[in-house]
Amino acid sequence: MTEFKIDITLTENPKQKPDFAHLDFGKNFTDHMFIVDYTKGKGWHDARIVPYQPITLDPAAMVFHYGQTVFEGLKAYHTSEEEVLLFRPDMNMKRLNRSNDRLCIPHIDEELALNGIKKLIDLEREWVPTAEGTSLYVRPFIIATEPYLGVAPSKRYQFIVILSPVGAYYKEGINPVKIAVERQFVRATIGGTGNAKTAGNYAGSLKAQEVAEADGYSQVLWLDGRENKYIEEVGSMNIFFKINGEVVTPMLNGSILEGVTRDSILKLLAHWNIPVSERKLSMEELYEAYQQGLVEEAFGTGTAAVISPVGELFWENEKLVINGGKTGELSKKLYDTLTGIQLGTESDPFGWTVKVEKQEPATLSQTN
Amino acid sequence: MTEFKIDITLTENPKQKPDFAHLDFGKNFTDHMFIVDYTKGKGWHDARIVPYQPITLDPAAMVFHYGQTVFEGLKAYHTSEEEVLLFRPDMNMKRLNRSNDRLCIPHIDEELALNGIKKLIDLEREWVPTAEGTSLYVRPFIIATEPYLGVAPSKRYQFIVILSPVGAYYKEGINPVKIAVERQFVRATIGGTGNAKTAGNYAGSLKAQEVAEADGYSQVLWLDGRENKYIEEVGSMNIFFKINGEVVTPMLNGSILEGVTRDSILKLLAHWNIPVSERKLSMEELYEAYQQGLVEEAFGTGTAAVISPVGELFWENEKLVINGGKTGELSKKLYDTLTGIQLGTESDPFGWTVKVEKQEPATLSQTN
Incomplete structure (x- = not known):
């Protein structure tokens, strides 16, 4: 790769850190951010870390x-060995x-993007919370910045990375949701x-979500857009069901997000020799299995929540209660294993974690 | 309605106006903008006109x-009587x-939104170009401004209106596109x-569009997302076909944008006693009609281009040439009538145009 230089300008007014024992998701941000500009004809340029500041x-x-x-x-985790680990960040960069x-x-x-993320996290090491369930959420994003009202690709962009120390995404924690x-x-x-992980999907x-919440449900289960028949995702997570001993998740079909947690679970299950399949799964098939008492567990998966067990599914005026509304054994095992790998307390057979190396202080201040 | 006060702060550095004879679409902006803030619990507040400036x-x-x-x-037009007219702005506010x-x-x-637009245009009266095919493009938009990384509706928004003097949207003008x-x-x-007129639709x-352009086509004809069979829109316009004397446009089905120009054309055609129907139209049906020589005209409709005739349609490795690749008689008549009404040179039987009244100078400077 081309060697990229990342300029660093340190803040002169460090913020007071929030109470790490009571962190809301995505509301507090660290002292710095990483930015790279893009200009058509010039490519990506001016990689820099600057004080966290408004975008103009x-x-x-x-x-x-x-x-x-x-x-x-993605998330950075503070280990008991005072290290900071990222979880499969290469997957995020590829996506x-x-x-x-x-x-x-x-x-x-x-590599430039990931290096910038690592340098930024290293600089904000004191912002990585240590309590269980907490982490430093990393949000890279790209926005089109050219001022032009024609419908065409922009000629200018900014790649920006901001960091947010976070508690659990769901207040329910690992408790099942309806x-x-x-x-x-x-x-x-x-x-x-x-x-694609693009804003419009979330806006839509x-x-x-608003309608479901008014009815007392915390998320919706999305069906496919063509036939309104096949299960796709849950809220902004991928979805898994354990049916009669086999774990089933909808196959990637072009309209489902290729989750990093989803992929990790598929690999873990195969590693454990638990039958697993990626395939089309209709709501009708699930309902039939439910009536036969074969739906053993259900859970959503994503970076924010890791594993979010589903205790109840509302479908055509019927409440399908899964595993007595409790967190299933496999859901719990997957959660413990994944978070254990992420925190460095479980062995990492796939080499998923990536250490954020400490920079030489000299390097850090060099361009300050 | 509640009486809203609109504060006005005039610019101290008026821009040099662009060459009105050579205006690109959506690249030049006027001296001022209209802003209203929204805060949950407080509603929309602080309506103001301020110098055109970056959003932070x-x-x-x-x-x-x-x-x-x-x-x-929407667009504001300069008439030969030195008036400025808006075209059905109430339709835009409802949408x-x-x-x-x-x-x-x-x-x-x-009413607040429309009043702000009118006041802003009045203030920028000298920015409304006068040459044929030119107008002042009005772009109202709302953005979610709360800093929060959770997937939920924002608690803060800004409604902003910017103005851009524009030439023709398509360099081809009223000439047919492929x-x-x-x-x-x-x-x-x-x-x-x-x-819904929301950013994600355009991003997607x-x-x-990029693929089509590489193949030498200026727009794509969108089919429905369920069966990939029924015609929906063309590029970012609605689409009409004249088939065997009848004008057909896809019926509004929830995935098609309810265009103001589309509605105006439906009303004009009915007024002229030309057979017209809003219904499902499959590409197969259109192709069959084409083979029988019954497809007489095709055109896209939208605020930016008004009418954009379609001269050629590429479908399954075949080029369907419509009306010899020339602008159809009805397309031309609709274009002339609509732009005539918009410019005040044709009678306006439906009362579609709305005059931008001149403010008393006293009112203007009062809050300056």
């Missing part, structure tokens, strides 16, 4: 109008570029943007 | 991550709120956000 954009900046933007989400493809945003050098099968709204369809999902 | 947002502002944003597009519903953004008072029927990508599906459309 022309009101005609294309991100406001035509939504050309992608993002990623970022797949999202870029779909959104007509130029590829970013994955979800409603969505019949009116659709998250994504084949040929659309469902497998809010209405169904 | 926290990097965690939700618009960058979850795409909660809607917009509108803005329908988009808001879908995106979980709070309704804005339509379009390709899109088979791989999907713009929207029922249950999604297709009938760029890829197909």
